[in-house]
Amino acid sequence: xxxxxxxxxxxxxxxxxxxxxxxxxxxxxxxxxxxxxxxxxxxxxxxxxxxxxxxxxxxxxxxxxxxxxxxxxxxxxxxxxxxxxxxxxxxxxxxxxxxxxxxxxxxxxxxxxxxxxxxxxxxxxxxxxxxxxxxxxxxxxxxxxxxxxxxxxxxxxxxxxxxxxxxxxxxxxxxxxxxxxxxxxxxxxxxxxxx
Amino acid sequence: xxxxxxxxxxxxxxxxxxxxxxxxxxxxxxxxxxxxxxxxxxxxxxxxxxxxxxxxxxxxxxxxxxxxxxxxxxxxxxxxxxxxxxxxxxxxxxxxxxxxxxxxxxxxxxxxxxxxxxxxxxxxxxxxxxxxxxxxxxxxxxxxxxxxxxxxxxxxxxxxxxxxxxxxxxxxxxxxxxxxxxxxxxxxxxxxxxxxxx
Amino acid sequence: xxxxxxxxxxxxxxxxxxxxxxxxxxxxxxxxxxxxxxxxxxxxxxxxxxxxxxxxxxxxxxxxxxxxxxxxxxxxxxxxxxxxxxxxxxxxxxxxxxxxxxxxxxxxxxxxxxxxxxxxxxxxxxxxxxxxxxxxxxxxxxxxxxxxxxxxxxxxxxxxxxxxxxxxxxxxxxxxxxxxxxxxxxxxxxxxxxxxxxxx
Numbered sequence: 001x002x003x004x005x006x007x008x009x010x011x012x013x014x015x016x017x018x019x020x021x022x023x024x025x026x027x028x029x030x031x032x033x034x035x036x037x038x039x040x041x042x043x044x045x046x047x048x049x050x051x052x053x054x055x056x057x058x059x060x061x062x063x064x065x066x067x068x069x070x071x072x073x074x075x076x077x078x079x080x081x082x083x084x085x086x087x088x089x090x091x092x093x094x095x096x097x098x099x100x101x102x103x104x105x106x107x108x109x110x111x112x113x114x115x116x117x118x119x120x121x122x123x124x125x126x127x128x129x130x131x132x133x134x135x136x137x138x139x140x141x142x143x144x145x146x147x148x149x150x151x152x153x154x155x156x157x158x159x160x161x162x163x164x165x166x167x168x169x170x171x172x173x174x175x176x177x178x179x180x181x182x183x184x185x186x187x188x189x190x191x192x193x194x195x
Numbered sequence: 196x197x198x199x200x201x202x203x204x205x206x207x208x209x210x211x212x213x214x215x216x217x218x219x220x221x222x223x224x225x226x227x228x229x230x231x232x233x234x235x236x237x238x239x240x241x242x243x244x245x246x247x248x249x250x251x252x253x254x255x256x257x258x259x260x261x262x263x264x265x266x267x268x269x270x271x272x273x274x275x276x277x278x279x280x281x282x283x284x285x286x287x288x289x290x291x292x293x294x295x296x297x298x299x300x301x302x303x304x305x306x307x308x309x310x311x312x313x314x315x316x317x318x319x320x321x322x323x324x325x326x327x328x329x330x331x332x333x334x335x336x337x338x339x340x341x342x343x344x345x346x347x348x349x350x351x352x353x354x355x356x357x358x359x360x361x362x363x364x365x366x367x368x369x370x371x372x373x374x375x376x377x378x379x380x381x382x383x384x385x386x387x388x389x390x391x392x393x
Numbered sequence: 394x395x396x397x398x399x400x401x402x403x404x405x406x407x408x409x410x411x412x413x414x415x416x417x418x419x420x421x422x423x424x425x426x427x428x429x430x431x432x433x434x435x436x437x438x439x440x441x442x443x444x445x446x447x448x449x450x451x452x453x454x455x456x457x458x459x460x461x462x463x464x465x466x467x468x469x470x471x472x473x474x475x476x477x478x479x480x481x482x483x484x485x486x487x488x489x490x491x492x493x494x495x496x497x498x499x500x501x502x503x504x505x506x507x508x509x510x511x512x513x514x515x516x517x518x519x520x521x522x523x524x525x526x527x528x529x530x531x532x533x534x535x536x537x538x539x540x541x542x543x544x545x546x547x548x549x550x551x552x553x554x555x556x557x558x559x560x561x562x563x564x565x566x567x568x569x570x571x572x573x574x575x576x577x578x579x580x581x582x583x584x585x586x587x588x589x590x591x592x593x
Contacts, residue, residue, distance in 0.1 A: 003464050010465060023372050025224035029303060032219065074279060074419040075412060077297045078271040082408070085264055114267075115301040117220040124297055135465030169388035170380070173216060177380030185373035191527070192500050192568070227528065257407075261400045265407050272411040276418050283425035286433070348529065367529040 007138060014142035017193050020118050021150045022184040027118030031151055032176055034109055041155035043102055044109060045148030049141065051091060051113050052122055055084050056140025059123035060133055080123050081114075088114045118147055150183060157183075202323040205331030211304045212335035213386050218304040221295045222336060223375040229352045232340030234288040235295065236333025238281065240326065242273040243305045247313040247325035254314045266309045267300070274300045304332060342378055343369045433522075434507075438479060441509025441518040442490045445481030452477050453587040476583050481509075490517055491588065495580040499524065499572035500531050508577050514585055515547045519577065524569075531569030539563055539570075543577070548585065551578035 020026045034044045059080045067073055092110050096103045122143045126136040157179055166175050211217045225235040246269050257265045278296045281289040308328055313321040344350055347369030349357035368374040455474040478493035491510045502525035509517040521535045533539055542560055552558020553570050562570030
């Protein structure tokens, strides 16, 4: 029972209380860049969830079995980012072969997942928060879910926004930020949630 | 090539944050105080300038196919150096900036300048480009940080600048997450307005 | 095939050079980084027990508490739970007081406080050394004003006013105030037992 509770707690924290975009400020570039249409947002979100989960797995293993035993903790940044870059390259090749329409839709944003601070961020956080292997994988998965949730919500809001009258200077990115702020305000309500 | 122009373009005309919308994650995260903003800005400027130098020096030796991973290794090395040095000599700021120091490596500004400029130009212009963009980044961070710190805590660099009545009860939301987003959006809108007017 | 090997070798070479440089930088900074942490704690200790010039460490093993380990995190420490405190000696080498670190999860983070205790088991001074509570609310626990409310308090008085004690909690930050107060109260109880045990 306690095991399930812990997983549930982790999920709630990762998705709502410590939402990667709205409270940790991670993953903002794709958040603002890809959230114009719900379809591309969902596609991007799925790709990010996959990369974040895989990245959490591999970076944890590298930290535990390569860096720590050899006292090479200072190489964490290089090792992690190279792992993530390779992973994204791999994902790109797989998607190109298996789902070419998705590949086309995501375009340049797919390789840009490498520079998505959320991916490197969650890898480093897993180590800082002292998660074990299972915890790291789950944290990567749930944080990715949180990212996708707000990404899709944002896309929905922006699609609606197309039909409203926004002042000329605020069109595009400025109003997107203000809306993100309102969403962040809502999510701030989750802070302090404790079981 | 006008060297002075290369240096100053990063300040206003091609400001990485306000005009090119790069490096957004650290921008919102570290601007809750001007001190953090300056710390991050200078750290990023250091990494940007150094990596620009190295990449410009070795640009002809790196096969094009693996240039991005190579750039990443160079950038990540300087980020690690900054991380270790800050941890040793400025532990307070290192603690405040926390996760965002290693995240400098995925700051799109640095990889962007490496790809768009340093890999195609000589060393001296690359140095100026790096310094200019870095300082423009720092400038943007300080502007946002000032607004947030003054509104949210009534202070600037830790010094009280608002009347005591305000400091007792400031607009807290400005230093919290929602305030960051909203202030950023309004600032960007303002800048767009000013640019349109020109 | 040869082309890919060449690519791999170039990348490997660059990474190797980078690692070498970093190993060097790590070598020069590692000790300073470790030293900084020790120095910070020492300074906090001196700040809460101002007339002490020398400190001696003592450790007490606490009775085991049946705590369910978090299945998602690594086991933090092996072995029995321990409480560490310091005896403070002034320049005449007389015992002047004790210090310990109180720690409890507050609203959104672990709150750690360095506590200085006089020989009569009242607080000499406290200093919140680690917290990430809400800025403007719980984070005000680090202000001198809040910390001043603990001066000369003994263990019985250490409860927030809402719980019937003598400590006025921060506006809009009861949880943080409680975390600080209760962690200090718990620590003082353990300290009192440990000290009386030592006298015997």
